[in-house]
Amino acid sequence: VQLQASGGGLVQAGGSLRLSCAASTRTFSNYHMAWFYQAPGKEREFVASIRSDGITDYADAVKGRFTISRDNAKKTMYLQMNRLKPEDTAVYLCAAQWGRNYMETFRTENYDYWGQGTLVTVSS
Secondary structure, eight states: OOEEEEOOEEEETTOOEEEEEEEOOTTGGGEEEEEEEEOTTSOOEEEEEEOTTSOEEEOGGGTTTEEEEEETTTTEEEEEEOSOOGGGOEEEEEEEEEOOTTOOTTOGGGOOEEOOOEEEEEEO
């Protein structure tokens, strides 16, 4: 599975961005999908996930500001980011894993497929 993330850029605090992650697989609907971010000098951290059945999960830091969604017909996942803060600045990476019933979607080690990332910079 190949993943292509896009949509990053420079935005002022309080602004919005929409990230996209396009997948190459024809069985996209069977995959759990997620966004992680990695700031300079820090470890990769969970942002949000959407399971193959549509159930979503969010990190506490982004709840109420970010919305994850997917369009299985387009084989694409999205992350709508509103009320952005300078601390949201990072490279955002999308990840995919064949859906398992009891998979913890917030753990990086549970994903086999990763995109190259897209840079989000939020200025104060």
